Structures are given as C-alpha cells and as structure tokens.
Amino acid sequence: MKKLTEMIKENRKIELVIGGISLFILLLGFINFNSNLVLVSPKDVVTQRQPEFSWSGSYDNYNLIVENENNPLVNVTVDENYYRLENQLPFGVYYWYVIAEEKKSETVRFELRSIVAIKQDNGILNEGNSRVKVDYEEDGITGAAILDVNSLLKKNITKARIEQDE
C-alpha cells in the first residue's frame, strides 16, 4: 500500500514537470508569435505611386526601409504597423523590410508598374499613375498637351494618342 502511494506521488511529480514544460513552451510560443514581424503589403506588383506599407508585430517603434537596387529610398521610424509614403516612388523594383528592437523582418520585393490610362469624360481625363503627353485633334486642328495624374483636358476631341511623358 505504501509503495502504491509513493508511485502515485511519483506520477504526480512527472505530471507537474510535463505541465510546467508545456506552459513554458506555450509562453515562449506566445511571445515569439507576438514579436514576429510579418510583412503584409505591398508585394508582387503595385500601381500606387505612394504605396502604403503594412506589417504585423507588437513593438513600440518600427524602422521601415525601402531600397532600390543599392540604397534606401525610404528610411522612417514609425509607431504604427503601417506607413503611407509622402512622396511618389519612381517606377521600378524595390525591396522593403522592417526593423524593431534589432529584430529584422524578411525582405519583400515588389514592382511599381506604370499605367497609361484615360477616360473620356467631357475631354480626356488622365486616370493612370504617370504624367502623360496627349496628341489630339479637335475640329481638324491638331494640338498637344501634358496632363498630370487626374487632370482633365477639356476639349471637344475627335482623335487622341496618349503616352507616358515622365
């Protein structure tokens, strides 16, 4: 009987140790997942000239870095999990990552791609993401204009050709 009580005690000890280890692993996992820096967007191909960068993580401050092939074009410190660029990026390929408390996220590549697009709305409206050159005909007279993004060339145009200018 005494032996049985000892065995039960022994088993309880083992259970306690296993429970403790489990809790420790759980705590470690929780800390690890919360401190994980996961980049959300942008990825792959974007057409927004001032893209918004977003990521997950639980830190007070983040250092966001966006690089071209060689150098950082963006290097800002923010206290949110997102940041929208104040300036337009040139078209091309970029790499970005985030640093928080000396922990660095993965690096993500994205391509900022140009669009030349128009809408005919009482003239020609530049609905693309770059400045365009418009060659047009109006009542048999030809002309040319430079249109910024979202600008309208208010003319009674019969024929037009639009291409990237910048």
Place this chain on the structure above:
Amino acid sequence: MILIVGIMIFNSNVDAIGVSPARKTIDFSPGYKETVTFNVLNNEHKDMKVIIYVEGDLNESIKLSETLLEFKANENNKEVNYEITLPTKLTEPGTHENKIVVREIPDKQAGEGALVSASAAVIHQLQVLVPYPGKYAKASLTIAETTKGQPLSFLLTVRNLGTQDIVRAKGVIDIYGANNEKIAMIQTDEKGIKSKQRDDLVAGLDVKGWNPGKYYAKATIIYDGDTTTTESTFSLGDFYIEILDINVKDFKLGQIARFNILIDNKWGEQIKDVYAEMIINDKNGDEITRFKSANEDVNGNSKEELTAFWDTAGVKEGTYTGKITVYYQGKQTEKELRAAITLNAIKVDLIGITAEAVNLSSGRDNTMIIVLVVVLISVNVGWFVYFKRKEKIKAQTQGNHEQK
C-alpha cells in the same frame, strides 16, 4: 504571376482604357531577342474592340502576338506579347523609341446626333538605348523619405549610356528656397560607373531648424571632365491632408445625396486644387459608382469641407463599402469607408486602411497559438490517461499478489 498582375491592375481602380506597363527599356545589343508582355485594360467595363499596331524605326523587328482584341464588358484586361529582335547594327546613338499603339475602334452603332466618343489610343513605349561613343551620363535625383528632423538623403542615380566606363563621377547639389535664394550646397560620394551600368551617388543634408516649405535641388554631375544636370523639389514639414469625417444631411433614398467631407490641412501653407473622389462598392466588392467633389483651395493649418453628390436613384438600403481619396498637388490621402444606407439616412464610417490587413495577420498568429494550445492540452491529457491506466494496472497487479 499573370493572375497576380491581372488582379493588381484590376485593384488599382483605374476606370479607363489603358496599358500597363507603359514603357519597356532595353539596352542595345546586336541580335538581342526578348519577348515582352503588357496588359491592355478595359476598366470602363464595356464591350469594345481595339486594334494594335507598331510605329517606329524598329517596327520590322517587332512581332505582335495579337493585332485585334475584343473585350466583353466583364473582361478587365488582356495580355499582349511581342517579340523584339534587335538588328545587328544601329548607327544612331541615343534612345530609339518605338510605339505599340492600342487604339479603340469607335462604335459605329452610334446614330446621328448621338454623342460619339473620340477615337482614343494609348501607347506602350519600347525604348532601345544605343550607347553614345565615349562617356555619356544621364542622371535623375531622388530625395529619400526620412523621419521628420532626420538628415535628408539625396540619391543621384547616374546611368552611363556611353561605350566607355566612367572612372570618376561626383555630384554637387545646390539647394534653393522658395524665393530662389541659394541655401546650401552638398557633395555626393565619388564612384566609377561601367558602360551601360547605373549607380547611386549619395549625399546627406541636415535640415534641423529649416523652415517648413518647398525647396528646389539642382544637381550637377561631374564625370571625367564632362557634366550633366538634373533637378528635383522636396518639402519639409507636414505636407499632408487628413480626412476627418464624412456626413450626409437631409437624405432621402432615391434622391441626390450631398456628402460633406471634412478635411484638415496639416501643412502651414495654402494647398490649391484639393478634391476628393469617393468609390462605392456593393457587397461583393464590385464598384457601383464613383463621384468627385469640386476643387477647393485649403488654407494652411485649417479645416475645410469638400462637397460631393451622388444620385441614389435605384440604390437599395444596405451596407456598402468603398474608399475615399483626397488628391492634392500630386499626393493623395486615402481611407476605406463603410456606408450604411437607410430610407432616411446615410451613415459613413471611416476605416483605417491597414487595420483589417493587420488583423488578418494577427489572426493567423492567433490561429497558430490556438493550434499549439490544443496540441499541448492533447499531450497532457494523453500523459494523464497513460499514468492513470498504468496506476490502475499496478494497483490491480498488487491486489492480485496480496490475494495470493
């Protein structure tokens, strides 16, 4: 990848006929061959036909996969390929520009007196760069975005379009204020740049104590006894417009709704020609309408109300999602929105754009934690059952021994 590109372009909210990318640049190399892909966009979502043809001095070297495309209203974009085979020799140095013209065929069904739209063509440019004899640099200036109060970083991207390597290239950047007075002069590092290659020359500028406002930077690149120039502008301070609130008063479903969009100019100076565009989507996320406000000038450090109108004829009660974008001097502020439309009111809530995306991600983390918890609980239960069973067997065995 094609699907991703298609989705990204579709998500860019461009409501027009278009092409993307708008430009492809190739360095000349004798006999070089490449297949290039671009997308033709039908974001007006209409039935249309377009013809595609090539213009330029290399038109004989470009073979198109398609010369006629037919879009149905539900087709967003179509991919076009062309193969370029460069000749063995191009004598004229510089940029040889060729154009892939995508022209909409006008609708001939339009009757007399009907509004006939212009025959519009959008162009995909193919630029072939033929090196200049000797050394020839072309540069562009970008000012890196940094945290307020931190030194600015100037990047002079220099491309060597010559046949010879540049041994030493260096940039001198002059900074001018609003009244064209020279404020500072900085120098970049010095680098060699190989033929047909490009590199960045970098310089830093401490702007602590500088007044907020617009500045002009003029860069001169000095390379092996030759020079070239480029320029750019930059702003200091909070050049930013915040969207504070959207409300609709005295509304009745089926009538024209007046949206009052309250914005805040955080910049110290007046910003001209500010306007807002609202996009309303149905429950499937498909755009049902977009409308713009009139342009307004907004004084520095002050709030202003923009007004936009939406004809709600045919619109049903319900909750709609959408987006508001405020445009100002080449910049934009964007927010997602949710509009609850009832018979007598429209209530608009602004949503932080990234909030949902970030939540999605943390949701994934939580899922992993939950999985881990379930696994650990299962392991513990397993151990517990195992020990209990062992205990029981031992007790039984001991009991049997004692009986004997």
